[in-house]
Amino acid sequence: MSDIPAKRALPPKESTLFKELLTLYETRQLKKGLKTADQILKKFPEHGETTCMKGLVxxxxGxxxxxxxxxxxxxxxxxxSHICWHVYGLIHKGxxxxxxxxKCYTQALRFDKENLNILRDAAQLQTQLRIYDGLVETRYTLLKIRPAMRQHWVALAVAxxxxxxxxxxxxxxxxYEGTLKNVPDYDVEHSETMLYHVRLLEDLGEFAEALAMLDVNAKSRSIVDRTSIMEIRARLLSKVGSDEAEHAWRVLVEHNPDCYEYYRGYxxxxxxxxxxTDPSASKALAVLEEFATQIPRATAPRRLALTIASGDHFKELVTPYLLSGLKKGVPSLFSDIKGLYQDKPKQEIIEEVAVAARDKFSATSPEPSSSTSTDVEPTSYLWxxxxxxxxxxxxxxxAQALVIxxxxxxxxxxLxxxxxxxxxxxxxxxxxxxxxxxxxxxRxxxxxxxxxxxKSAKYRLRAGMVEEASALLGLFTKKDAASPGADLEDMxxxxxxxxxxxxxNRNEKFGPALKKYMAVNKVFDEVEDDQYDFHGYSLRKFTINIYLxxxxxxxxxxxxxxxxxxxxSASRxxxxxxxxxxxxTAATASAQLTDAQKKAKKKAKKAAQKIQEDAKKVTPQSNNDDKGLEPTPKDDDPDGSKLLQCADPLERAAKLLKPLATxxxxxIEVWIATYDVAVRRKKYLQASKALAHAAAIDSEHPELHIRRIEFRRTVSSLPEPPQVVGPILTESIAKLLPDEVSYEAFxxxxxxxxxxxxxxxxxxxQVMVKLQAPRDQxxxxxxxxxxxEVLLDIKTALAIAAFLGTIKSLxxxxxxxxxxxxxPLSTVFKPEADLAELRQLALNAPHALPDKAEDIP
Structure with missing residues (x-):
């Protein structure tokens, strides 16, 4: 091993070139960097650090x-060489x-324990991976090396x-605060660290100390966020049981009278x-009515009062609230109050008030063409x-809604x-x-x-008109994008x-469906990856509270x-x-194009290429050759057929479902899906646990009923139960479906x-079919x-119709x-010919709009 340092050593000229190579890489002068690396490797082809840097460039x-x-x-x-391991780590990070x-950074630190760049990168990776034990050690090392940097103190506290x-x-x-000297007033970074210290004390339960620190730093202008000061102070005063708390919350309410959280805090x-249902509801109602009187323009106290009022009192409060919204023409009024509909008497009162308002506005509302002035806005009747x-x-x-x-x-x-x-x-x-x-x-x-x-495109998708929806979306997406869908996926x-x-999925095109579901997973992967840069940025900028x-x-x-x-959906x-x-296989076969389709596709591709070439002539293109910008990779599986033919479908499904377990x-659907995957992977203990979780949520759920019988039949058909978990499995199955009860009886x-x-x-x-019952039964x-007497909705009716199709029922x-x-209003149960006609009608020009402005009544 003694000859390795000698190999690494370079003559002065090449050593200077290597330092220049590092600088060129950091400034992203990649072509020059590549030439510099080749100059060194021409004389020293076995130099590992230069070889690594050339690979990195x-x-x-690309x-x-x-x-x-x-x-x-x-x-x-x-x-x-710590440089080689660091570069290898950068490659893996990329x-x-x-x-x-x-692992590479850890190896690099073995050979250069105090390299600041490697330590910082390692700390960011440890945070990304939530390895907080190691993060504390790394941040402590950084602080020992550079104790004068404020960032290192705060970073260790956060760790x-x-x-x-x-x-x-x-x-x-x-x-850290003991080392500070001459901190200027209104220093935002110092303000954030002080707020973080107050947060720490609050989390520790030291409310009095937190309150004292907040007050001292607020008076000395060390903390400059006035709203945060008021909110934290009110919260801490409540926790210490101070008489000043009520005044502090009232100040907040006056500061922002439409913030619901302030009223809840008060x-x-x-x-x-x-x-x-709380015995103190009448007192809370009196408080809210007092606020509504004192701040007449605020809607929050009046809306919160509706939540706890009842009977005639509720009617007294809801009448002016509804009339005010209807007179002003507030489109979101129903969205605001539909949370009250869980109480049926309140539903009836709201309907009564709205009907009375309609009659009143109808009698006094002028015709749209009339200019007669009345006390009522012309739009009140409409809203x-x-x-x-x-x-x-x-x-x-x-039906009643459609008539109105x-x-x-x-x-x-x-409108x-x-x-x-x-x-x-x-x-x-x-x-x-x-x-x-x-x-x-x-539209x-x-x-x-x-x-x-x-919204129009969304409703076309709901109706299964995917291509037509894409055409609509294309009106607002980038014109140079491969397709509207590709642009929206990038966004x-x-x-x-x-x-x-x-x-x-509804059209049974499982390849494209799976492709889009996995694109959703990719979005969440990217959001997770995007947090990486914030681990360093937030600590440099001292935005600690929002970072946590x-x-x-x-x-x-x-x-x-x-x-x-x-x-x-993807797991299913x-x-x-x-x-x-x-x-x-069927998806691949359906993806095979006829000769005519191939010619049309080729023609469309040529037309698209011509459009892109014309756009390049008009739009000046920047030279990205030396900036390391890679072109958008070509999608080699546009219809998802390769994804459908993957060799490990169950492993992929298990990976998608794993985060949902916590x-x-x-x-309950998560646990049903988890069971479906686990039982096919022959992980029977995991499957039984999934069913136990589902039973704890809803023991009578229809899908759980099917799986109970299916699971007992599956385990019973095994030649012998797994030796390690056999007794546990038997016990869990007995809880789900007792052995003494037959499948038919259950x-x-x-x-x-x-x-x-x-x-x-x-x-x-469905269970009867599994138990081979006669079809007529x-x-x-x-x-x-x-x-x-049966509660039947359209979704369940469609599922039953599909089920009858699978068993080939006459x-x-x-x-x-x-x-x-x-x-009667539904069309989903009509024959295919009628649906095709309705589909065409939906694509035709708008039918309900007047042809000319003067035709508007």
Whole structure:
């Protein structure tokens, strides 16, 4: 090993060139850097550090494979060089392979223990990977090397904080503050560190000390964020039980009278809660009414009062609240108060007030063409109709809502909100094409409104019109993008990705659906990766409090509804591919183009290339050759067929579901999906735990009922239970489905208990098929959902129709016809020929708009 340092040593000329190479890389002068590296390697081809640096330069020039191979070669040439290991770590970091990058940095630190750059990078990786024990050690080392840097003190305190050692974090902050001298007034960075120290004391439960520190630093102008001072002070005064707390909260309310949290804080300080069932509700109501009187322009106290008021008192309060919103024409009024609809008496009172307002405004409202002045705004009647339509639709009275909307459209046919909500009512009623048509009517009222364009495209996707929706979205996406979808994916539009994926899934195009669901997963991966730069930036800028909030938010990132939905749907497709590999083969076959289609595609590609060439001639292009900017990689699987044919569908599904076990543990669908994957991977103990979690959430859930029987049958069919977990497995199955109960009896008992629930009836019928019951018996069971006493919705009816199709029932058409009669506004149960006609109608020019301005009534 003694000859390695000699190998690493370079003559003065080459040593100077190597330093120049490092500078050229840091300033991103990559071409010059490559030439410099070649100059050194021409004389010293075995120099490991130069070989690594050349590889690093090549990776930034787009020659990634060649660059990575050179870096590996350089590491082999000099295994004791911290530069080689650092470069190898940078390569792994660029590949988002943070675990391997940290291993490389750890190796580099063995040979250069006090390298600041490597220590900083290692600390950022440890934070990214949430290795807080190691982070504390790294930050402590940095502080020992450079104790004069303020950033290192604060970074060590944050490391202790993240590791759960608040006491040590407090000590570090106290030492840090003892070293400060001549801090200028209104220093924002110092202000942030003081606020962080107060936060530490509060988290430690030292409320009096935190309050004293806050007051001292606020008076000395060390803390400059006045709003934070008021909020923290009010909170701390409440926690120490001070008499000043009430005044502090009142000051906050006056500072921002429409902040709900301030009212909750004020009430909490008085020992009151916003709960109508609480004995102190009347006192809380009196407080809110006092605020409403003192601050008449504030809506928050009046809205909060509606939450806890009841009976005649509620009517007294809600009447002026509703009338004020209706007179002003507030479109979001219903969204504001629909939270009150959990209480049925309140529903009835709201309807009574709204109907009375409609009658009043109808009698006094002038015609739109009239200029007669009255005490009522001309639009009050219109917005009251809009409110009532929302009210009835929310309660499932879709026909009544449509009648009111038609009256509103006669009054004012040019209001986009009316057409949009009519589309929503039709969608809820099961007329997806009608809903898309109404949204097109709304869009044509203002072709430059991006929101209307997006909503119309969304409704087209809901109706399964994917290509037509893409054409609409293309009106607002980049013209030089490969496609509207590609631009929206680059913009991380979760709304688009989830909606298009769902549309493909409903159309049974599983390849494109899976492609979009995995694109959603990619968005969340990128958001996780984007936090990396903040680990250093936030500490340099001393934005510590918001940085800690960011880390907390990132830890729960995948609890976002878009990720939950995409992960569940993608896992179901992966499970389906595992159960039936022909799905992937069929997708590939359907992707095969005819000769005519190939010619059309080639022609379209040439036209697109010509457009791009013309755009390049008009738009000046910057020279990115020497900046390390890589071109957008070509998508080699545009239709998702390769993704469907992956060799490890269950492993991919398990990876998608893994974060949800902690982040969405109250969602029963997560545990059902986890079971579906685990049982196919033959991880029976994991499967039993998933079912136990599901049973704890809802022991009578239809999907759980199916899995209970399926799991016992699966384990019973094993030649012998797994030796290690056999007894535990037997015990868990006994809890889910006792051995003394037969499958048929268990299913029959479940059906009797839930005979009025359509999803439960469907689940029982699916179990009957698994138990090989006669088809006519299964059909008779399914048709009981059409009884008047059974709660049947459109979604469940469609699922039952699909189920009848899978068992090749001769009564499938009969069921669809009866569902069509039960849901007269719905079109989803119509024959394919009728649906094609409705689809065409939805794509035609708007039908409900007047041709000329003078035709508007």
């Amino acid at each position: 090549l990776t930034h020039m 020659r990634r494979e060649e660059g990575i191979e050179l870096v590996r070669k350089g590491v082999r040439l000099d295994l004791t 590949e988002k392979n943070y675990e391997e990058a940290l 202790y904080h993240l590791n759960g050692n608040l006491t040590e974090a407090k000590k570090v902050m106290e030492h 009430l909490s300080n008085l020992g009151l809660v916003l709960d109508a 009251t109709l809009y409110f009532l339509a929302q009210h009835h639709s929310y309660l499932g009275r879709h 909307l038609d009256a509103a459209l006669v009054h004012t046919p040019t 986009p909100e009316l057409h949009m909500f009519k589309g929503r009512v039709l969608k809820r009623a099961g007329d997806l094409f009608g809903g898309a048509r109404c949204l097109e009517d709304a 044509y009222l203002d072709g430059q409104d991006r929101f209307l364009n997006t 991380q539009s979760l709304l688009y990705l989830v909606e298009e994926a769902d549309a493909h 909030n960011l880390l907390t938010w990132e830890d729960r990132l995948r609890s976002h509804p878009a990720y939950v939905k995409a992960a569940l 497709i992966f499970v389906a591919v595992h159960d039936n590999p022909s799905i992937g 982040l969405a543990d109250t969602n 299913n029959s008992q479940y059906l009797q208990r839930h005979s009025a629930s359509a999803p439960a009836v469907l689940a029982a019928a 299964v059909e008779d069971t399914v048709f009981t959902v059409l009884g008047a 009564r499938a058409d009969e069921f669809r016809a009866q569902c069509g009669a039960r849901f």
